[in-house]
Amino acid sequence: MSKRSPSPVLSARGLEVDFRVRGGRRARAVDGVNLDLAPGEILALAGESGCGKTTLARTLLGLVRPSAGQVEYAGRPLAYSTGALKSYRRAVQLVLQDPTGALNPRHTVYEAVAEGLRIHGISDNERDRVAEALARCGLRPPERFFLAYPHELSGGQRQRVVIAGALVLEPKVIIADEPVASLDASVRGEILALLLRLREEFGLAALVVTHDLGLAWSIADRLAVMYLGRIVESGPTEQVLTNPRHPYTQALVSVLPDSPVDRSIILSGEPPDVTRIPAGCRFHPRCHELASGAAEQAGVAEACRRTPLPVLGTDPTDGAPAVACHLHAARLTPTADSPK
Amino acid sequence: MNTPLPGTPDAPRLTSVRALAWQRRRAAIGRFWREYRQQRAGMVGLAGLLIIVVLALAAPLISDRDALDVTQATGDRLQPPSLEFPLGTDETGRSVLLLTLWGARISLLVGITATLLAMVIGTLVGIAAGHFGGWLTGLLMRVTDWFIVLPRLVLAIALAAVLGPSLTTIVIAIGVTSWPGTARLIRAQTLAVEARPYLERAKALGAGHWHQMTRHVLPNVMPLVLASTTLEVASAVLAEATLSFLGLGDPSRVSWGSMLSRANSSGAVTYGAWWYLLTPGLAILAVVLCFTLCGRALEAVFNPRLRGR
Numbered sequence: 209m210s211k212r213s214p215s216p217v218l219s220a221r222g223l224e225v226d227f228r229v230r231g232g233r234r235a236r237a238v239d240g241v242n243l244d245l246a247p248g249e250i251l252a253l254a255g256e257s258g259c260g261k262t263t264l265a266r267t268l269l270g271l272v273r274p275s276a277g278q279v280e281y282a283g284r285p286l287a288y289s290t291g292a293l294k295s296y297r298r299a300v301q302l303v304l305q306d307p308t309g310a311l312n313p314r315h316t317v318y319e320a321v322a323e324g325l326r327i328h329g330i331s332d333n334e335r336d337r338v339a340e341a342l343a344r345c346g347l348r349p350p351e352r353f354f355l356a357y358p359h360e361l362s363g364g365q366r367q368r369v370v371i372a373g374a375l376v377l378e379p380k381v382i383i384a385d386e387p388v389a390s391l392d393a394s395v396r397g398e399i400l401a402l403l404l405r406l407r408e409e410f411g412l413a414a415l416v417v418t419h420d421l422g423l424a425w426s427i428a429d430r431l432a433v434m435y436l437g438r439i440v441e442s443g444p445t446e447q448v449l450t451n452p453r454h455p456y457t458q459a460l461v462s463v464l465p466d467s468p469v470d471r472s473i474i475l476s477g478e479p480p481d482v483t484r485i486p487a488g489c490r491f492h493p494r495c496h497e498l499a500s501g502a503a504e505q506a507g508v509a510e511a512c513r514r515t516p517l518p519v520l521g522t523d524p525t526d527g528a529p530a531v532a533c534h535l536h537a538a539r540l541t542p543t544a545d546s547p548k
Numbered sequence: 549m550n551t552p553l554p555g556t557p558d559a560p561r562l563t564s565v566r567a568l569a570w571q572r573r574r575a576a577i578g579r580f581w582r583e584y585r586q587q588r589a590g591m592v593g594l595a596g597l598l599i600i601v602v603l604a605l606a607a608p609l610i611s612d613r614d615a616l617d618v619t620q621a622t623g624d625r626l627q628p629p630s631l632e633f634p635l636g637t638d639e640t641g642r643s644v645l646l647l648t649l650w651g652a653r654i655s656l657l658v659g660i661t662a663t664l665l666a667m668v669i670g671t672l673v674g675i676a677a678g679h680f681g682g683w684l685t686g687l688l689m690r691v692t693d694w695f696i697v698l699p700r701l702v703l704a705i706a707l708a709a710v711l712g713p714s715l716t717t718i719v720i721a722i723g724v725t726s727w728p729g730t731a732r733l734i735r736a737q738t739l740a741v742e743a744r745p746y747l748e749r750a751k752a753l754g755a756g757h758w759h760q761m762t763r764h765v766l767p768n769v770m771p772l773v774l775a776s777t778t779l780e781v782a783s784a785v786l787a788e789a790t791l792s793f794l795g796l797g798d799p800s801r802v803s804w805g806s807m808l809s810r811a812n813s814s815g816a817v818t819y820g821a822w823w824y825l826l827t828p829g830l831a832i833l834a835v836v837l838c839f840t841l842c843g844r845a846l847e848a849v850f851n852p853r854l855r856g857r
Binding site for chain 1: 568569750751753756759
């Protein structure tokens with residue numbers, strides 16, 4: 209399943225999203241992201257709060273219009289007309305973090321799951337479709353849940369209802385924004401197993417937004433690490449997590465239990481501010497390699513502070529992780545100025 | 549999934565889902581009623597309202613419309629309460645009791661229709677202002693503010709004067725002047741509902757504005773609208789009485805406000821005809837009190853945090 213398909217089902221090309229913040233300043237939540245999601249692939253998007261991963265997910269769903277770049281579905285750029293968006297939304301579905309909030313408390317499970325069908329005017333076999341979607345999500349027998357209200361269900365059951373509501377439209381891609389962050393540890397495993405099973409059975413591709421690298425490890429084929437609106441490292445999950453190359457990824461991985469990084473790196477400095485993105489490498493004010501002088505030794509310290517890094521491409525041809533780091537580039541090809 | 553399983557007819561199963569949904573709805577209404585019943589003041593208000601409404605509806609059965617005809621009045625001028633006229637007579641010899649009974653019809657009719665008008669305008673403006681952002685919200689809210697700062701009574705008098713005295717005029721004058729409070733209330737609630745993740749989910753499912761507003765926002769602001777309506781009826785009845793008292797009502801119909809107006813102009817005060825002034829006054833008080841009690845009880849049921857206050 210982790211084989212890369214030549215034609216991605218969903219991709220982002222040079223995506224940029226700006227927000228106007230108080231005081232007329234512009235905040236760039238997403239600053240040049242290239243991303244490919246192959247059919248049947250699970251891609252985890254990791255990063256700390258405020259790095260723009262939720263904005264990226266919302267942009268991929270067409271809920272936010274990018275300021276530059278484009279979202280492509282099945283090779284075609286996404287159009288933002290009402291009709292085009294509506295048909296796009298049958299194919300790409302959202303699963304939210306908090307299933308309690310994601311379900312209207314006044315709607316029964318049946319209404320919540322059938323909502324997508326009703327919006328898209330699919331009226332044949334509504335009941336069977338709803339029943340099947342619920343059954344696929346492990347709510348069996350589905351008839352028992354039809355008339356339950358969300359408050360009568362457990363957190364795990366609610367999230368299953370949300371996933372069933374997405375599945376009933378038979379989408380090709382599910383974008384899950386922290387799908388298990390608000391669930392108990394025991395339920396968490398069940399929901400993740402459900403996502404994996406749906407991928408196996410229906411070839412569903414998924415983009416899972418998370419701050420939890422452990423979650424990425426357990427379900428994702430590929431992992432993209434985001435920092436301040438950009439992807440700083442991406443590649444097969446196993447490679448990224450067992451051999452993190454970007455200092456930021458190293459820091460994230462170093463605090464996991466059984467970390468391959470021998471010492472835990474605690475990030476210092478201020479949390480990133482999207483209205484003031486640092487010059488040069490955007491991570492350099494907090495970079496431990498720069499602070500410890502490792503970058504100086506490799507002769508890239510000046511580049512770290514001054515030279516902006518290119519936006520990472522989508523597809524490392526050799527399957528190796530792509531890394532946006534001057535130091536890493538210098539170590540990889542000591543003679544060349546830049547690898548790309 | 550696209551083809552139904554053999555031997556499973558679709559229609560009867562669908563109706564069973566609907567029947568079950570109805571059952572759930574009935575159960576929900578039953579739950580609501582059980583909670584409402586615990587509000588003692590609300591029950592008193594409801595009982596009072598029922599009595600008043602039944603009396604108003606039964607007025608044609610109790611007495612002939614001719615009882616309101618000045619030329620067929622049987623009593624003397626401003627006769628004090630007696631067995632024949634339990635609440636005395638007015639300056640033309642008509643029974644104040646019958647006048648009050650018939651007046652209830654107009655007062656309630658105007659109060660309720662004007663409130664419905666105000667609620668429809670207020671809910672539409674409130675939901676639209678909460679749902680769509682940008683210049684439309686700015687425009688709608690400025691208009692709302694404009695109506696709020698205008699003195700309601702003066703505006704209603706001006707409207708009634710321009711449109712000419714009739715029942716419709718009074719309904720419009722009250723309805724058009726009493727929606728801004730509701731609009732602000734509904735807008736605030738709409739904003740709260742819009743921030744909920746299920747709206748985001750609906751958008752991601754492909755829901756348009758209409759679907760979002762009718763399926764998600766409206767059902768969630770409806771309880772508030774209902775409670776607000778009940779409270780608003782009370783002030784609409786008062787407004788009707790005020791306008792009629794000022795002589796802007798339909799002169800051919802008896803309402804409590806017009807009764808007070810006639811009592812005032814016919815010198816009932818100097819004559820000491822307390823029955824003529826007190827009866828419509830107490831009737832207004834009773835209706836306003838009942839609607840307020842019901843409205844407060846509804847608010848308490850819909851918003852449990854208010855209970856016991």
